[in-house]
Amino acid sequence: MQTLLERAARDDSQAWREIVERYSPLIFGICARYAIRGADAQDVCGAVWLRLVAGLREIREPRALPGWLVTTSRNECLMLLRQLGRQIPVDTAQLPDPADPAPEVDLDAGLRHETAHRVLDELPHRDRQLLTMLFSDPPVPYREISATLGIPVGAIGPNRARSLARARRTQAFAALAYAG
Template identity: 45%
Template sequence: MSGNVADLVRRAHDGDEAAWGALVDRFAPLLWSVCRRYRLSATDADDVAQAVWLKLLEHLPRLREPAALPGWLATTTSRECLRVTRVSGNRQEQELVEDVVPENRAPAVDAGLLRAERFDALRAAFAALGDRCRALLALLMRDPAPGYEQIGVELGMPVGSIGPTRARCLDSLRRTPELAALLTVDGGRG
């Protein structure tokens, strides 16, 4: 199921199970990527994801800006990961968390604006790529990602050239003026 985030949030709020499923399908990789940064075990990551989806279900009626859902999910997942690492008492993971989470956070309004700006820059940079790169990166971003064999068939590419082509496409994406400027402002963290 496709649709923009705000539309899916509204429909999920109205009880549309397909919209809820689309939100979970679309944003589960985001939750897992945050959990990976905290190096949680698979069990802890499952617990975090379940807690975040439950919190979203509880907060869905109160989301002020539905289009900002990805940022809300990332922040909530990060907080839940912090909670899990504190409960586990694992000092090594706690030190990693302190390295990952910046001390000086921008206010929530600024953070939302920054996320929107980054998303717009990424979308513009992606649109500036050639057709082949856009098609390849779009396939690689599917959830679940297809295997290289399937990608090779769909794009008519030898399997051995997919990895190097992916690297060149990502490099091209980073060098687009939209993202290059953003990466310079973010100090390369974007």
């Protein structure tokens, strides 16, 4: 199965539509964080897509695309603000309410959730089972994990550490670390 980026690199218009549809909210969320809206946000979004078209072959790991888009969007926002000579307001009455989450917070959480599932998909079945049980809400009790997986209760912690170490070595985790 080819990735969206591979299809886009071959000028597959459907792949480009999917990429734009999937990630435009992320770009607009970054714009909102910099108080860039309307036509200016559209300009930033267009500039990001142009940079992606120009640099598509530079992205070696397709799972790193969200991080690349975040970084590029931030850079485009800052460049626009410099060009317009605008400054971020210092009057606290003009600042967004910190109690209101930024639009990209939900998107970032969604991307992290999606990446966590990709990390799990790359792990051996036993690691996947253990980590899913340990990080479920509420967590599965150790006695139940022991009975289900046939692991002594005292060995669950060390097995967890080894499973997490393997998770950190997956490509999906590397993409998440790059995106942060």
